Amino acid sequence: MLTLLRCGVAVPALMVSATALAQVDTSASVTPEEQGVVEDEAMTRDIIVTGSSIRGVPPTGSNLIQLGAEDVVNTGSATVQELLANVPQLGTFNQAPRPDQRSNGILSTAPNIRGLGQAQTLVLINGHRLVGTGHLQNIADPSIVPPSILQRVEIVADGASSVYGSDGIAGVVNLITRRDFDGATASFRYGVGDDYNLMNTNAVIGTKWETGGIVASVEYSKTSRLRGTDRDFATNDFRAVGGQDNRSQNTCVPASFRLQNANGAPAGDYIEFGTGNRNVRCDNARFLDLYPRQERLSFFAAGHQDVTPDIELFFDAFHSKTNQDAFRDPVGASGTITRSNPFFPSAQVAPTVNAVTAYYNVPAVTGVPIKDVQAIEVYGGTIGADVTLSTFKWTTYLTGSHSTTDLSEGSFDPRVNSSALAGTTLATALDPFSGRTSDAVKVGLANYEQFFGSRQWLWEINSKIDGPLFNLPGGEVKIALGGVYRKEFYDGKNTLSRIGFEENLGQQIGRRTVYSGFGELFIPIFGDENAMGGFRRLDVSLSARYDNYSDFGSTFNPKVGVNWEPIDGFTLRGSYGTSFHAPALPDLFGPDTRAGYGTGGLTPAGVTPIRTGNIFIAGGNPNLDAEEATTWSLGLDLAPPALPGFKASATYYNINFTGRIAFPESRFFYVLPEFNQFFIDNISCSNGQPYGSGGTGCTSLPIDPQTVFNTIQGLRLQNFPSAVNTAADIPPVYIITILRRANLAVIDTSGIDVDMSYRWNMGSTAMGVQVQANRVLNYDQTAIPGAPKVDQFPFGQAKFRARGSLSAKTGGFTAIANVNFNDKYRSQYVAVTGTTSVQSVETVDAYTTVDLHFGFELGGSGLAKGMEFTLDVDNAFDADPPRIRSGNGIGVGNVLGRVVTVGIRKAF
Numbered sequence: 001m002l003t004l005l006r007c008g009v010a011v012p013a014l015m016v017s018a019t020a021l022a023q024v025d026t027s028a029s030v031t032p033e034e035q036g037v038v039e040d041e042a043m044t045r046d047i048i049v050t051g052s053s054i055r056g057v058p059p060t061g062s063n064l065i066q067l068g069a070e071d072v073v074n075t076g077s078a079t080v081q082e083l084l085a086n087v088p089q090l091g092t093f094n095q096a097p098r099p100d101q102r103s104n105g106i107l108s109t110a111p112n113i114r115g116l117g118q119a120q121t122l123v124l125i126n127g128h129r130l131v132g133t134g135h136l137q138n139i140a141d142p143s144i145v146p147p148s149i150l151q152r153v154e155i156v157a158d159g160a161s162s163v164y165g166s167d168g169i170a171g172v173v174n175l176i177t178r179r180d181f182d183g184a185t186a187s188f189r190y191g192v193g194d195d196y197n198l199m200n201t202n203a204v205i206g207t208k209w210e211t212g213g214i215v216a217s218v219e220y221s222k223t224s225r226l227r228g229t230d231r232d233f234a235t236n237d238f239r240a241v242g243g244q245d246n247r248s249q250n251t252c253v254p255a256s257f258r259l260q261n262a263n264g265a266p267a268g269d270y271i272e273f274g275t276g277n278r279n280v281r282c283d284n285a286r287f288l289d290l291y292p293r294q295e296r297l298s299f300f301a302a303g304h305q306d307v308t309p310d311i312e313l314f315f316d317a318f319h320s321k322t323n324q325d326a327f328r329d330p331v332g333a334s335g336t337i338t339r340s341n342p343f344f345p346s347a348q349v350a351p352t353v354n355a356v357t358a359y360y361n362v363p364a365v366t367g368v369p370i371k372d373v374q375a376i377e378v379y380g381g382t383i384g385a386d387v388t389l390s391t392f393k394w395t396t397y398l399t400g401s402h403s404t405t406d407l408s409e410g411s412f413d414p415r416v417n418s419s420a421l422a423g424t425t426l427a428t429a430l431d432p433f434s435g436r437t438s439d440a441v442k443v444g445l446a447n448y449e450q451f452f453g454s455r456q457w458l459w460e461i462n463s464k465i466d467g468p469l470f471n472l473p474g475g476e477v478k479i480a481l482g483g484v485y486r487k488e489f490y491d492g493k494n495t496l497s498r499i500g501f502e503e504n505l506g507q508q509i510g511r512r513t514v515y516s517g518f519g520e521l522f523i524p525i526f527g528d529e530n531a532m533g534g535f536r537r538l539d540v541s542l543s544a545r546y547d548n549y550s551d552f553g554s555t556f557n558p559k560v561g562v563n564w565e566p567i568d569g570f571t572l573r574g575s576y577g578t579s580f581h582a583p584a585l586p587d588l589f590g591p592d593t594r595a596g597y598g599t600g601g602l603t604p605a606g607v608t609p610i611r612t613g614n615i616f617i618a619g620g621n622p623n624l625d626a627e628e629a630t631t632w633s634l635g636l637d638l639a640p641p642a643l644p645g646f647k648a649s650a651t652y653y654n655i656n657f658t659g660r661i662a663f664p665e666s667r668f669f670y671v672l673p674e675f676n677q678f679f680i681d682n683i684s685c686s687n688g689q690p691y692g693s694g695g696t697g698c699t700s701l702p703i704d705p706q707t708v709f710n711t712i713q714g715l716r717l718q719n720f721p722s723a724v725n726t727a728a729d730i731p732p733v734y735i736i737t738i739l740r741r742a743n744l745a746v747i748d749t750s751g752i753d754v755d756m757s758y759r760w761n762m763g764s765t766a767m768g769v770q771v772q773a774n775r776v777l778n779y780d781q782t783a784i785p786g787a788p789k790v791d792q793f794p795f796g797q798a799k800f801r802a803r804g805s806l807s808a809k810t811g812g813f814t815a816i817a818n819v820n821f822n823d824k825y826r827s828q829y830v831a832v833t834g835t836t837s838v839q840s841v842e843t844v845d846a847y848t849t850v851d852l853h854f855g856f857e858l859g860g861s862g863l864a865k866g867m868e869f870t871l872d873v874d875n876a877f878d879a880d881p882p883r884i885r886s887g888n889g890i891g892v893g894n895v896l897g898r899v900v901t902v903g904i905r906k907a908f
Contacts, residue, residue, distance in 0.1 A: 055467075061561025342429055
């Protein structure tokens with residue numbers, strides 16, 4: 001069983017509303033050597049519960065989800081992300097959490113409550129803010145904390161900005177580490193699956209004395225990569241199920257070519273070199289990594305010391321380093337090859353054909369696979385003091401952390417590609433067809449990458465005083481007041497160049513200062529001393545926080561929470577508040593900020609001629625405002641005294657999320673007038689009316705060069721045909737699309753969380769059963785204020801997820817079975833009938849997995865004392881994720897399949 005919070009007078013309310021993950025009462029299974037003296041913590045009222053600034057007070061009106069140290073063992077979780085994947089309210093539920101190794105900037109597998117986004121979920125360590133990771137984001141990664149050091153994880157799936165400030169729109173995840181530990185433990189786990197393996201080892205050591213204690217943990221984990229060829233469900237070909245054939249024609253081996261028309265443009269069939277086969281396609285999904293190779297080493301230490309009876313000093317320190325890499329799907333290239341190239345396919349074309357367009361797989365030419373490699377390092381710590389002032393406690397701490405993120409995306413040098421295609425000798429020419437390219441050309445082609453790097457740091461001084469103000473008949477009125485001073489720094493870099501060079505460099509530096517003040521008031525109107533019919537307990541919490549940012553301004557966020565217990569064992573609760581997410585420094589100062597030139601361009605219907613020149617402007621936006629949300633919830637908790645061991649809770653939540661930061665999508669241009677602000681063009685209509693407002697006979701004209709020059713001045717330029725120093729250097733431009741980050745989307749979502757559990761004894765066996773579920777009632781998105789609201793269920797939004805658990809413990813043996821269920825959902829795909837293709841919606845199958853955990857404690861004395869063996873079988877029936885007719889053919893699910901892990905733990 002998960003250990004519930006110990007919160008003094010507020011314990012009854014909290015014990016009703018907190019939800020646990022596992023049901024086995026493991027308090028008896030934890031050895032005295034391993035448990036140490038942590039249970040001292042259960043005897044104190046000085047516990048800060050996530051969601052509140054007042055000691056001993058739970059988050060009034062909000063549901064609290066808790067996972068304890070035993071859940072790390074009982075779920076077989078090697079990382080915090082794997083542990084959180086067991087919570088239906090989080091976006092990674094029933095999946096193998098993995099980082100996205102591409103340049104969208106989301107490198108961590110941070111929690112995502114309610115599907116609102118990782119940046120909208122606040123991650124804390126012991127209630128302290130953590131620096132972010134990523135090159136185009138700054139999202140705190142919980143994986144830096146070794147799971148073996150965790151005392152518990154607390155999740156408040158409700159707005160939390162009135163207490164913590166920025167990022168708590170969807171809620172907060174607080175990783176609370178062991179405070180005291182006396183002894184040492186070590187564990188080793190090794191798991192295998194189909195073409196996959198993992199290894200995890202950790203050690204915890206600590207000691208406690210009368211006035212203090214110290215504990216430290218070190219953990220090492222490693223997982224292998226999983227290739228697309230290892231899973232037959234990975235594909236780009238959906239013809240057999242009525243979908244489109246999305247396989248590639250320019251990454252195949254052997255390569256292909258097409259003849260050219262009189263204008264030098266490719267035309268006709270793709271002709272495979274050597275065989276002459278026509279229009280051959282290859283399945284790129286078979287060659288990418290579905291799961292990256294990862295390696296992580298983490299360290300965490302914490303301690304505390306009483307220097308006087310009224311003053312306690314405390315600290316924590318951490319360091320984590322993660323390396324991961326993934327092979328990409330094959331990268332294709334194309335270009336004109338003439339008879340002057342010694343590798344021209346003259347045997348397959350007529351003598352009058354002097355040029356063809358070649359389509360080829362670049363890694364097949366160079367012999368170097370395209371791979372993305374990333375490294376993340378995070379370190380930091382906290383030092384502070386608790387000072388007892390009569391009945392009040394004053395807490396002040398300084399926390400700081402630093403992160404480094406480096407991502408190298410494999411690519412090929414387009415300059416070498418162009419020159420080698422035009423080569424005329426065996427030494428200088430590129431051979432797309434038969435593998436005879438010289439080593440010098442291969443090296444030059446492969447020696448290229450896109451690099452993203454960031455250095456981020458954060459430090460914060462936080463000071464707070466809290467305690468009882470006075471007594472009411474219902475109990476003590478408590479207050480908390482505090483202030484925060486925080487500095488944040490970001491240095492981002494982006495290059496597209498030869499490896500190790502800083503060609504085409506983009507670099508941005510962002511800084512900010514934040515001043516905050518917050519307060520909270522807890523008012524027990526009815527309690528044990530004045531309970532009456534219908535009012536056994538009634539608590540009201542009022543909290544508010546003011547934050548002033550040096551870049552975008554200030555924000556004020558209040559929240560009110562109510563717990564009403566009309567009869568013993570039955571509590572009604574509700575909350576209402578506002579929250580915000582400050583634009584991340586990479587959003588304001590992204591190193592990807594640039595203006596790029598390209599031929600062609602978006603040409604709206606009814607406009608001629610087809611545009612032949614365009615500029616896009618992308619990247620950061622220093623004028624961003626904060627994202628904001630209004631959240632409210634209603635819930636009930638049951639713990640009837642007549643049925644000991646039974647608990648149930650249900651929570652209705654409602655979120656209105658505005659100003660979500662996103663990139664404007666060009667598919668809305670010329671469709672929704674609200675997006676007109678994101679492009680510049682020059683369309684003249686013969687009847688004198690504006691295009692889109694009655695204009696006919698419309699012609700696209702070049703934009704005034706001075707206007708173009710003024711728009712792109714000061715930006716990093718990419719792919720312009722020549723240097724741009726004045727307006728006279730601007731090539732003809734027919735449209736400028738402004739794709740920089742902007743405050744755009746509005747999301748309205750609501751749903752219901754349910755948790756029911758029952759624990760009982762069957763003879764000498766402790767039994768437990770639990771069901772947790774999340775049902776999304778609506779998830780609507782508006783692309784931009786003023787635009788129509790669009791239901792997201794046909795676009796992949798899940799409606800229902802649930803987890804059921806059955807557990808038993810007798811003597812030293814523990815057995816737990818978990819059933820994880822993702823309901824069917826709908827997804828967009830292209831349906832093909834004959835030669836007709838239409839956008840359609842498919843229903844994706846539901847996905848169910850079963851996870852098993854077995855533990856056996858040897859007991860006794862000597863070497864066997866404190867030793868436990870574990871066996872975990874994740875996805876015991878090897879269920880494949882559901883098939884979809886888009887992307888790589890993989891729906892929401894676990895690509896790893898069945899993984900069997902054995903482990904040994906030893907307490908000393």
